[in-house]
Amino acid sequence: MSLTKADIANRLFDEVGLNKREAKEFVDAYFEEIRVALESGENVKLSGFGNFQLRDKNQRPGRNPKTGEEIPISARRVVTFRPGQKLRARVEAYVGPGD
């Protein structure tokens, strides 16, 4: 099972009282706003949840795993997520699937 945009929108409908269309739009706008910030080079800090940080990676040597051919991996900017204290603590308490 996994949480999706549709699940999130349904809860916004139930809890916040947005109508179905507003809830769907809101969820899209929410993730889009985070993407826009990251795209424009801003880190995103969501207190209680975690931080999305941008990291600039230098070019490094790589290799095509199929052919063994050496190809440089170009310099790039990537997003990393650092979970906050509160989220870490909540997740740490998860004991795993009970089997």
Next chain:
Amino acid sequence: MTKSELIDRLAAQQNHLAHLDVELGVKSILEQMSSALAAGERIEIRGFGSFSLHYRAPRMGRNPKTGEAVALPGKHVPHFKPGKALRERVNYS
């Protein structure tokens, strides 16, 4: 961008919604995401990325002050994998 800036930016754009509703909406989304992960559930947002848990095996740690060995139990940590659209947008701008 902080949580309150995110709320302000969304409110400016979704101007049919009251500022308070935007605030409640953002808080609800974050709580839904946190509680899904706390229950061991994955989160999958197409074009943004997915969140899942990674397991860290139990290990012997050390109290850095006293040097004493301490057994650390296994635990789960949240992990985010950016989706294709996010990776591309962040990299090509």
